[in-house]
Each structure stands twice: as structure tokens, then as C-alpha cells.
Amino acid sequence: MKAARSTLARGGWRLSFGGGSLPLYLGMGILGIWFLVALLAPVIAPYDPILQDATARISPPSLEHLFGTDNFGRDILSRVIWGARVDLQICVFGVIFPFLIGTFVGGLAGFFGGWMDNLFMRLIDIVLAFPFLVLMLAIIAILGPGLGSFYLAMALVGWVSYARLIRAQFLVLKNADFVQAAVSLGYGPIRVMVRHLLPNAILGSVVFSMSDAVLVLLNGAAISYLGLGVQPPTAEWGIMIAEGQSFISTAWWITAVPGFAIVSLAMGFSLLADGLGELLGVKE
Amino acid sequence: MLGRRNMWFGAAAAAFLSFATVAPTVAQADTVLTIGRREGSSTFDPIKTAQNIDFWVFSNVYDVLVRVDKTGTKLEPGLAESWDVSGDGSVYTFHLRDAKFSDGAPITADDVIFTLTRIRDDEGSLWSDSYKVIKDMTASDAKTVVITLDGPSAPFLSSLAMPGTSILSKAGFEEMGAEAYAEKPIASGAFVVEDWLRGDRVILKKNPEFWQADRVKLDGVEWISVPDDNTRILQVQSGELDAAIFVPFSRIADLQTDPDLTVHLDKSTREDHLLINHSHPPLDNKLVRQALDYAIDKKAIVDAVTFGIGKEAYSYIPDGALYHYADNLNRPHDVAKAKALLAEAGVTDLTLDYVLSAGNQVEEQTAILIQQQLAEVGITATLRKMDASQTWDLLVAGEYDLSMLYWTNDVLDPDQKTTFVLGHDSNMNYMTRYENPTVKQLVADARVEMDPAKREQMYVDLQKMAKDDVNWIDLYYSPYCNVSRKTIEGFDQNPLGRFFLEDTVKN
Numbered sequence: 074m075k076a077a078r079s080t081l082a083r084g085g086w087r088l089s090f091g092g093g094s095l096p097l098y099l100g101m102g103i104l105g106i107w108f109l110v111a112l113l114a115p116v117i118a119p120y121d122p123i124l125q126d127a128t129a130r131i132s133p134p135s136l137e138h139l140f141g142t143d144n145f146g147r148d149i150l151s152r153v154i155w156g157a158r159v160d161l162q163i164c165v166f167g168v169i170f171p172f173l174i175g176t177f178v179g180g181l182a183g184f185f186g187g188w189m190d191n192l193f194m195r196l197i198d199i200v201l202a203f204p205f206l207v208l209m210l211a212i213i214a215i216l217g218p219g220l221g222s223f224y225l226a227m228a229l230v231g232w233v234s235y236a237r238l239i240r241a242q243f244l245v246l247k248n249a250d251f252v253q254a255a256v257s258l259g260y261g262p263i264r265v266m267v268r269h270l271l272p273n274a275i276l277g278s279v280v281f282s283m284s285d286a287v288l289v290l291l292n293g294a295a296i297s298y299l300g301l302g303v304q305p306p307t308a309e310w311g312i313m314i315a316e317g318q319s320f321i322s323t324a325w326w327i328t329a330v331p332g333f334a335i336v337s338l339a340m341g342f343s344l345l346a347d348g349l350g351e352l353l354g355v356k357e
Numbered sequence: 358m359l360g361r362r363n364m365w366f367g368a369a370a371a372a373f374l375s376f377a378t379v380a381p382t383v384a385q386a387d388t389v390l391t392i393g394r395r396e397g398s399s400t401f402d403p404i405k406t407a408q409n410i411d412f413w414v415f416s417n418v419y420d421v422l423v424r425v426d427k428t429g430t431k432l433e434p435g436l437a438e439s440w441d442v443s444g445d446g447s448v449y450t451f452h453l454r455d456a457k458f459s460d461g462a463p464i465t466a467d468d469v470i471f472t473l474t475r476i477r478d479d480e481g482s483l484w485s486d487s488y489k490v491i492k493d494m495t496a497s498d499a500k501t502v503v504i505t506l507d508g509p510s511a512p513f514l515s516s517l518a519m520p521g522t523s524i525l526s527k528a529g530f531e532e533m534g535a536e537a538y539a540e541k542p543i544a545s546g547a548f549v550v551e552d553w554l555r556g557d558r559v560i561l562k563k564n565p566e567f568w569q570a571d572r573v574k575l576d577g578v579e580w581i582s583v584p585d586d587n588t589r590i591l592q593v594q595s596g597e598l599d600a601a602i603f604v605p606f607s608r609i610a611d612l613q614t615d616p617d618l619t620v621h622l623d624k625s626t627r628e629d630h631l632l633i634n635h636s637h638p639p640l641d642n643k644l645v646r647q648a649l650d651y652a653i654d655k656k657a658i659v660d661a662v663t664f665g666i667g668k669e670a671y672s673y674i675p676d677g678a679l680y681h682y683a684d685n686l687n688r689p690h691d692v693a694k695a696k697a698l699l700a701e702a703g704v705t706d707l708t709l710d711y712v713l714s715a716g717n718q719v720e721e722q723t724a725i726l727i728q729q730q731l732a733e734v735g736i737t738a739t740l741r742k743m744d745a746s747q748t749w750d751l752l753v754a755g756e757y758d759l760s761m762l763y764w765t766n767d768v769l770d771p772d773q774k775t776t777f778v779l780g781h782d783s784n785m786n787y788m789t790r791y792e793n794p795t796v797k798q799l800v801a802d803a804r805v806e807m808d809p810a811k812r813e814q815m816y817v818d819l820q821k822m823a824k825d826d827v828n829w830i831d832l833y834y835s836p837y838c839n840v841s842r843k844t845i846e847g848f849d850q851n852p853l854g855r856f857f858l859e860d861t862v863k864n
Contacts, residue, residue, distance in 0.1 A: 125729050127657060144607070145661060145725060218715070218742055300715020300742040305725050319605050319718050322587055 097348020100283075103341030111157040120148035122155040122308040131324050141326040143317060149330050152308035156331065159309045160290060160338065163220070167289035168282050170228035175235020176271075176278060182236065183243025184266055190240070197233045205230060209292065210301070218301040223293060234285070235278055242274035276353045283346030287339045294335055310335050388863050389577040390845065393589040393601040397556045397582040402539035403523040404475060404482040409765065409854055412520040413602075414559055414580055417858045419523030420546040420567075422451060422469065423514060425769055429626070429852030430679065432515060432769065436464060436524055436545065436568075446509035446807050453500040456568035458526045459544040466496030471527035473504070484521045486782070487773065509805050511812060512770035519768045520855075547573050547859040557582060573859045593618065593840055599863060600841035600848055605718065606663045612840050619843055622666065622836040623850040626766035628675045629667075629719075631727070631830040634758050636790040639704050646827035647688070648698035652734040653727055654690035659833050662722045666838070670831035672820045673778055677852055680771050680816035686824045695734040708737040709758040714745040720761050723832070727759075752788040761832070762787070766853055771816055772804050779823055791828045 110117065119139075126146030134141045140149035182193040200208070209226045216222035246252060247270065255269045294311030296302035303309040305316075310331040317327030398414050400406050424435040438454040456464045477488040490513060493505040506513060516522070529543040541550050547569070548561035562577040564570065581598065583589040586605050592598040594615065604612065604620070613620045631653070639645045655669040671687035674680055699707070711728065713720045721742070728738045738759065743751065751757050764787075766774055778787050780800035786792070796819065803815040824831075841848045846862040 123729075125726070127661065130661060144722065214744065214747070300721075301744075304740050304742055305721060306728060306740075315716075316718075316721070319586060319607050322590075323607065323611055 094348050094351050096344040097352060100341050100344030100346070100348055103337060104345060107157055107161060107338055107341065110154055111161050114154050114158055118148075118151040118154040120151040122147065122152045123306040124148075131320065131327075133324070134326055140330045141324070143313070143327045144320060144324075149313075149326060152313060153310070153330055153334050156308040156310045156313065156334065157338075159220075159303055159307065160293065160335070163223070163293035164286045164290050164338075164342070166224050167227045167231070167293060168286050170224060171231030171285075172235050172278065172282050174228055175232035175237075176239050176275065178232065179236035179239030180243060180266055180271065180274075183240035184247060184262065184270065186244075193236065194240075197236060200230060200233045206292070206295070209296065210299075213296065213301045218304065220303055223296055223302050227289060227292070231285070231289070234281065238278050238281060239274055242277060243270055246270055246273055280346055280350045280353065283342050283349060286342040287346075290335065290339055290342070388575050389579060390575050390848075390858065390861060390863055391579045391581055391597075391599045393581050393583040393592055393598040395582070395584055395586070395589075395603045398553065398559050398580070400539045401542045401550065401553075402481075402535065403521050403525070404479055404484060405539070407483050407767075412767070413850075413854055413856060414561075415523060415542075416520045416546070416855045417548050417578070418542065418544045418546050418550060418561065419520070419525075420456070421518055421520070421522055421524065423517045425515075425518045425851060425853055425855065427849065427851050427857060429624070429677070429769070432518060435518070436469075440514075442514075446511075447506045449504045449506070449513070450497075451502045451504070453502070454568060455500075456545070457566040458529065459549040459564045459566050460526070460529060461566055462526060462528060463499075464524060464526075464545060465499045466502045467499075468524055468527045469502045470494045470496060471530070472522060472525045475525070476521055482521075484519070487516055487519075488522075509807050511804060511807055512768065512772035515769040516773070521767075548578060551577070569859060574862045575858065578858055590840065593842065596842065599845050600839060602837070602839045604838040604840050606666050606835075606838065609664060609666055609838060617843055619841050619845070619848075621839040621841065621848065621850070623839065624677055624852050625835065625837045625850070625854065626675045626678050626852045627763055627835055627837070628670050628673065628765075629723075629761065629763040629832045629835065630670070630673070631832055632752065632757075632760045632762055632787065632789050633827065633829055634755060634788075634790060635792065636755055637758055639702060639707065640709075640758060642702050642704070643826060644698045644702040645704055645707075646830075648695040648702070648704075648734065649731070649736075650688045650827050650830050651691045651695035651698065652731055652736065653830060653832075654730050655832055656690065657730070658723055658726055661726055662719055663833060663835055667833035667835035670833050671824070673774065673823055673828070673831060674771050674816065674820060675766070675834050678766060678771065679769055680813050682817045682820040685820050690730075692733050699734065699736075705735070706737075707735070708739060710741060710756075711738045711759040712741050712743065712748050712751050712757040713761060714748045715742040717745070723761055753784075755785075755788070755790060760788075769853070772800075775800050775803070775816070775819060779819060779828060786828065789829055791826065793822070793826055796822050796826070 124147060129142050129146040131144055132138055132142045138148050138150065140153065142148055178193050182190040208230050212226035212229060213222045216225060252265060252269055255265050293302060297309050297311035298315040303312055305312060313331040314328045320327050396410050398411050399408065400411055401415050401418065403415065403419065421435045422437040423432050426433045436453055436456055437451040439452050441450045453464065453466065453469065458464060473488065473491060473494060476482050476484050477491055478485065490506050490510050491504060492507050495503050497503055524545045526543040530538050540553060544564045547564060547567050549564040550559065551562045552560040559580040560577065563573050563575065567573065583592060589601045590604065590608060593601045609620060612618055633640050633646055633649065635641050659665060659667045659669055668676065669687065672682055672685040674682065711724055713724045724740050728740060731738045748760065752760055764774060776782050777784060779796050781792065781797045799815055799819055803812055806812040806815060837850045839848065839850065844864045846864065847857065847860045850856050
């Protein structure tokens, strides 16, 4: 990993955008569209996403129902639009908590080293010893299904990647001249960490969090697909795919449309991660 | 079989991968029937299972004393050629026919006594309660068994047709031990287990020693596990499998148009119902339960979930089963009436906890429909999806308000299900905690009533009383949904679920 070029050896929080690349704009565009869709869901969705219509079960795409209806006669388009709210929420909360915990823990371990480093690194080893999804499922099984449990499980499992990233950065940066200078000027450890180390170390994590959002989204959809995440009748893309699975050979649109939504959102995050990485000079 | 929730969760997880897993085709003689099903067998020990996945396979490996016929309405001789009943109905004498086990040893009175003693007394037996009525068994000669009961018991004879009483070889069992026998049993029926690859397939071949061996046309049968519904059906369409069972309702209509396939909708004793936890107020109030019954639109469930293949249910004894009461009350979908009953009971802002198994499409679809129907009368149903093994524990512990289960009969006689559902036995009336002493007494009386006409009237009364009390909400009856290639003839299931593979022909 190479240190971020523009902000190195400077204190404080300064980030400038400029000279972005095509992936960056494409990713931002896709995400922007989905955020708008989620925000405007009540306005643009043509139907109530949970309203069942016995007269219009499993109707193929038509002018009345652009993406068709499912086996309860619910409008797929409206469900995908409303589902964007839930799935974006999953991406945001599923990334933020691990990010904060991981940064905090990794920062402490990297800065202080010694027994604290040993303790946290062994803890990380323990978490990593279990397959990711298995551990998530185990935690959700104990807490009971639902989005709250999902976020908690994500936070308990996902922080390790962020912790390792930040720790590695801190280990390198804490010997840098500008840090040594800050220490010799008599600044306390908290000030050095927050003002001098973190702004320089965090860029890698920010970029990583974008690609992590893809994994979180897929995990959220998988957990809901398995029935342990969002509970029906809430519209969520993973649930929609699960519900349409038995109709996959007779009514493709029930699964295909939410499937496409997941792919496009995931692609948006991926492109954004690439573009950001390039812009900030961070290689994952 | 009890409506035990099976491991749907595993099936759902496996579905992720299973599109790619196509079972390797084994070089096979042409008259081996291959049948795809959702899950694999768990045991061949008849007393240690209550699941269809086991019963449906080993009822073609073992024979029983008395069989249920193809229509599922009559008993016919099996290994017992004939039987006499004493005047007071408490002593049965069975005359065994000349039949042999697959190892060539004759099937004798000792084997029968060993089998029945085992299901009654063995610690691992899931069925001992139903056979406690047997007081004494003696072999008056090698082919005659005399069974003395505690008293008259109307359902006793049909309980001997239950697959749990499959006749085992005493000598073979004692030599091999219970575990080895449960893996590769000595057969008393049409087929013998050649190999059992756990989780993959059960390979059966014809048992030449079977007393009706000339009736069996197939050289062998393979029961193959294909968890994903779509994959299983595709394999039948491509000819890789001869038949598939557990066809989802949603696929029936389009499979019926396929000229290469025969869709079987065999009459069953399956009834799907909504359990109500009577120990949670206000569900202990009969008016509230009746309101729920009025609020739920069974017709909509039949249309949306079973695609019109099922039939609205109105009695716990299913249509076609013995003593089914066709004129039982079927509460219509009536929102106003439901609201009025709730108001009369003084119930407002009712929120109910609806527990369901994750990954079970039928349960999920029904739950989503019922959730909306209850909302129309002002009841909020909170859906709680859990892993199948967890939901079962919740039901047993009583931590639920509503939940959906199903039941298919194991025996011809209605006593078994009635006892489980209304008779206050050890499972708290199938986890509903329903209590009505009058009903309980009538269930006990009907069990010992030997006059068929009087007994039928008792069961009619029981069906009316259960409906009035709303012990649970009857949702729908549905057939067994199977599909086979056109080249397969006689691939039929009777209403109790038994496949008659001894009559199946592969052209």
C-alpha cells in the first residue's frame, strides 16, 4: 500500500475532488440514481408495494405493470423502488458500524502496540478463523431474525478488515517525520491520532468501504433470501428473489428485475471504489 | 405422517448451488425406476421415524400384517392371510401366510411378536403410546399369533397397517444389531436395499423372496435427492429421472401441457391448518377464534397458494378419510362478521405473533396472504421467520400465537389424528393448548365404541364441536403432486402416501 499522495505530511482534514475518472463518475451516477429512487419512492412508485391484487397474479410485463406482478399480484416495479430504500440502508449501516469499530480498534492497536496490539490481533484471528457467512448466521440465529440482528452481526464480524487496514497504516505512519514532530511538540496521543495519523491513514479504508458495500449488499440479500433478514411483506430485493424462485421457469420477471437491481447497485459501488482508489492514489 | 417441518432451510441453502449439481447417471438396467425427491432418507428403522421421507421408501421394503388398499379406505390382508376377533373385541388371532424374508428365512409368529413388542416397549420408539393397548402376545404355532388387548379398541386393526409396524426379522435383527439393521435391513417387502448413499440416493433392487414377487415388474428403484424443485423437474423433462415427487403447485399447469409427462394429482389425507395458541389471551376466547376463522379467506389461499389445486378445508378429518363429515360448518370469508365478533369480545388493537419456517414457499405465501386478510379486520400479524428446527421448538414451548402446519394420516382410522388434535394427549393437542373436557371424553369413548354407526356419529359430533371451538383453523386439503414420464405406468400413491411400486411398470 502506498500512502495517499496529496495529503501526506499535513495535519487536519482536507480532501479535494478533481480530475476524476470515468469509473468514478459512472459509479457516482448509478449510486445517485438509486439514492434518488429511494428518496422519491412514495412519489414515483405507481402502486403500493405490499398491496395484493387477486385479479392480477403473475401477469407478465405490460403497460399497466411495467415489470409485471408477482404471485400475490403485487407490482414488481413498485417493490423494486421501495426495496431500494431497504437495500441502500443495508449498505450504509452494514458498512458504517464495522468501519467505526474497526478504525477505533485498529487505531489503538497500531498506535500503542504491545499488549494491546497482541490482544486485538488475536481477537481478529479468532473472528477470521470462522467462515464469514457461517459466523453471521450463527449470530443471527442467536439474536433472532431481522435487520437489527443483521447490522449487529455485520458489526461483530465485519470490523476485522477495517482494523487490520488501519493498524497497518498506523504502524508505518507513526514513524513518519511529521508524526514524530507532533509528538516532540508535546501533543497528546489522542490529538496525534485524530489530527495527524487518521486523516492520512483512513483513505485506504474509505476506498475499501465502497467495495465492502458490495459484499454487504450481497450478504444482506442472501440473509433475507434465507429468511433471516428483512421480514415479509416488506419489499427487499433478496426476499423478492427468494419469493420468485419457485416461478423462475414460468415467470422470470419476478426474480430477474430485483436481480438486475442488485447487480446494478453493486456495480455502482464497485466502480466508485475503483474511481476513488485511482483518484486518491490508494491501491487495495 | 405428522406435519413435521422438514429441513427446508437446508434445501434453500442448497438451492444456491444445486443448479449445477446434476446427478451422475449410473449405468442401469432399463427397468430401474428413478424417482427424484426433495430430501434423503434418515433411517430404515421403522419405529424411529415419523417422517414421510422414510415411510414412503420403506413401505416398499417392508411388508405389514394388514395393508391399506389403493383407495385408502379399506384394510386388506398383508403378511397375515386372515384374522379372527373374539366376541368382545379384545383378542385378535392372526394367521400368517407362507412368506419369506429377503435372506430366505420364513416369516414366523416370533418375528411378528418381536416387531410389535419393539414398537411398544423400545425406548427409542416414537409410536409406543399407540400400542400400549397390547397386553399380551403369544405364538400358538409358527404361523399363528394371538394378541390380547387391555379391552376393545376400534382403531387397533388399522394401527397394524401403519408403516411403523413393518415386520422385522428377529434373528436378523439380533445378529446385526439395531444400527446395522437400520442401514441395510432384511426385507419383508417387494424390494431390498442394495445401497444407501446418505444424502444422495437409496438404491433398491427387487426382492426375489417376496411372497408376491411375480407381481413386481421393476428390477429396481432409485430414490434420488434433488433438493431444488426446478432442477428436479428439469431432470424429469430431460429424461434423466423417470419421476419426481413434491412438485410445487405453481408448476402443475405448465407440466400438464408437456406431452412427454404425466402429472399425478393423487388424492391425499393432507390437511394444512393454522395453529392457534389457546393459552395466549385473548385467543382463549372462542369469539376471537371464530372471528379469525371469518377473517381468513380460504378461497383466496386455495387460489393463490395452491393455484386452485387444493380445496377449502372445513373439518380436521380430511375429505375422503374415514368418517369425514361433508356437511360440517365452513365459515365464509366475512369481514363484517369478524369485526362484530371482535367487538363483542371487547378486543381492539390485537397484535399476533405469526411464526413460520424460513425457506418454505407455501408457508411464506400463506402467511403473507393471511397477514393482509387479518389487517382488514384490524388485527396486526407480525411475521417471524425462523429456521425450521427453531420453529418446531417454539411451537412445543408455546411461544407463538399463530403458525401453519400440516398433517397427513398414517392410519386409516381417525382415532390417531383425533387423539393428537383433540384428545388432550401429551403434545397439548398438537401444540395448540386447546382444552375442552367434553371433547376429550368423547374422543376416549369413540376409541372403544365397536358399533360403526354409533362410532361414526361420535366423530361427526367431534368435528362439529372442534369447528365450533375453532381448535385450529382448517385451511385447505391438497393432493400429492407428482410427475412421471409417459413411459411409466402405475406410479400411484394412496391417500396415506404409500407408493405401489410393486405395480409400477417402466416401458
